[in-house]
Amino acid sequence: MAQSQAVRVGVVGLVVTAAVVLASLQYQNLQFLKSGVGYSAVFADASGLAPGDEVNAAGVKIGTVDRIEVEHGLARVDFTLEGSIGLGEST
Numbered sequence: 001m002a003q004s005q006a007v008r009v010g011v012v013g014l015v016v017t018a019a020v021v022l023a024s025l026q027y028q029n030l031q032f033l034k035s036g037v038g039y040s041a042v043f044a045d046a047s048g049l050a051p052g053d054e055v056n057a058a059g060v061k062i063g064t065v066d067r068i069e070v071e072h073g074l075a076r077v078d079f080t081l082e083g084s085i086g087l088g089e090s091t
Helices: 002-025
Strands: 037-043 054-057 060-071 074-081
8 A cells, every 4th residue: 555655656756847847948938937028020021030039129138039920921020028128109
């Protein structure tokens, strides 16, 4: 009886450890942990841009590109800005 319970506890421990390791390796992709504000921008040319690329302002990383889609011949780029950084109305 005690050995069976020890095996059960060991298996649960391994599963929890594996889940924590996988979550930590995929931290950037966990949507529910993301903080920041999402934006979209439309460009005539977004070649060289890829999901996961940094969004920079004055050489400082302020966000990440989430997705790029083509709509009506234009590139729509969805990105998230970190923390309290925001874009003004005329940006």
